[in-house]
Amino acid sequence: MKKHNFSAGPCILPPEVLTGAAQAVHDFEGMGLSLIEISHRDKKFVAVMDEAMSLSLELMGLGEDYAALFLQGGASLQFAMIPYNLMSATNGHAAYLETGVWATNARKEAEAFGKVTVVASSKDSNFNHIPKDFTIPSGVDYFHCTSNNTIFGTQMHAFPKTDARMVCDMSSDIFSRSQDFASFDLIYAGAQKNMGPAGVTFVAVKKDILGKNGRKIPTMLDYTTHIKGESMFNTPPVFSVYTTLLNLRWLKNNGGISWVEARNEAKATLLYNEIDRNPLFRGSAMPEDRSRMNACFLLNDESAHQSVFDSLWKEAGVVGINGHRSVGGYRASMYNALPLESVQVLVDCMKELERRS
């Protein structure tokens, strides 16, 4: 039976990307060798890395003043690399917007490097909304925010205008919607949502902001190391980079970000309309801050309906919709590769539950 994969990440990838990745593990471009047993300095892999770097910038509409990097360590390592590279060694000061668990982890890591001002936090309401009424102190080294909060199902639909350098963790919504990417100085994302498999971390950084904070940075944590090395200072995560490239090509060939944005909006509208219409369910995030990537919702009467609903969606082939333990209920992640058909299957289960009760 076909699975409808709503996993929060690692998550669904397009079937043709999976087929292409498996094929390359068998034999890479007719070489008679697997992708994973050739040198990363082979011209065929250098071409993969070059295309991944240029295509990611092209899809975001970013020019040569940005560098695209495919690194390791996940967003969690970026939490340290950002202050290492951007917070001044003397009187360092950064501003963080606290909209979820990952935003909090990023903020905590920065505190080891200098002064951190939390401009606003929605922690007291279990991160069910995005704070909007805040001021970024003047003179900070940078402002950091998290564009989409996977666990809580919230998403920033607008970003503050500020003179400060803008740093954004887009791990769970990068390449999902049209944005003025050039308004950010540094964008980063663990790949395992809309980009590709786990094991690679994407960074797009405006080159002229680097090398100015007076800090001695360990070689591997210094963005300039990886820019000079063209993202191959040391052996890159070959399989994850190649599969990400297949996924970026899939996005481009289908029409790019504007195409996927319309598709994502249709999926989110379908599901949220049912959450709001169906008297058995309610959403957990404030409506104006709802994420188009992760819809978090609850049964109004769990004891009466949970076991029937769980049977319904399991029988329909739906997987990965259990909510995070800190919110409970359900979380339907609708990343780029999820087809509208899968959302319809889930909505049909919700309607069937209503019919039976």
Place this chain on the structure above:
Amino acid sequence: MKKHNFSAGPCILPPEVLTGAAQAVHDFEGMGLSLIEISHRDKKFVAVMDEAMSLSLELMGLGEDYAALFLQGGASLQFAMIPYNLMSATNGHAAYLETGVWATNARKEAEAFGKVTVVASSKDSNFNHIPKDFTIPSGVDYFHCTSNNTIFGTQMHAFPKTDARMVCDMSSDIFSRSQDFASFDLIYAGAQKNMGPAGVTFVAVKKDILGKNGRKIPTMLDYTTHIKGESMFNTPPVFSVYTTLLNLRWLKNNGGISWVEARNEAKATLLYNEIDRNPLFRGSAMPEDRSRMNACFLLNDESAHQSVFDSLWKEAGVVGINGHRSVGGYRASMYNALPLESVQVLVDCMKELERRS
């Protein structure tokens, strides 16, 4: 035509490992989903990580006083993590043995953290041997060495006895030979030689050496973070870990390290015998320090023989034997998965060159 893959890394993996990895990208254990689109918290992947951790320690004969970790960032990130975790914050002092480019990079990184004594270096002879006559200063936080030097084709066949903590970069010969692994306090290796594909870094660390150096360590660079997180503090490089597990199973099922050691010795003996016998060739490393993993050799008369020899091995399906630019000539890497048959094909090319000249 069958390829004989002598690549220095990423390198050859056993055919059944490649088949298993490609299959898992199609469908993982009958789930109806790819390995790379399921949550790393799924019980099927948690079982993969648990087995990878326990099997790696089992193969090395290490007990519960060690933790096995599957991290990201390559050996190059370990170059910083080691002093961060092991060099004392006050009067830190470490000893490094300099046997090649990677050993030098490791040493340079440590110098940002405290005093570093280079106990010996073979740099002046282009790293063609392993220095043996050196003294490790008393009271150092640790002694660091590189067991095998891929670029120069040298390998440590003995390790110093010292009271200092022993730290060893085994990136290019781990799991290739019987060793007293318990004599080391920390062993690390980029996976892309004898372990698996690029994108994962193995660390085996004696747990009681950690948390004692008085240094504030960024979360992701702190080994204790990953021990507490059972190597899943954040999303691990799922594909690389799974493929590494397939390779560790292959090693165990065939007889473990003692089996592969005999196989590796047979391959190295076959090739070095030909290098020494054939008047057209010479080895570049000192014979007593020759690596069983990477044999570096040169033509005595390149202008007379290079083009014919290159045609011979290319026609025979040999790939990946061009030497590193800093040594020149040829480098035949004979990692665990390389069959004896491939070495015989290369030796036959060397004999054929002699016959024709």
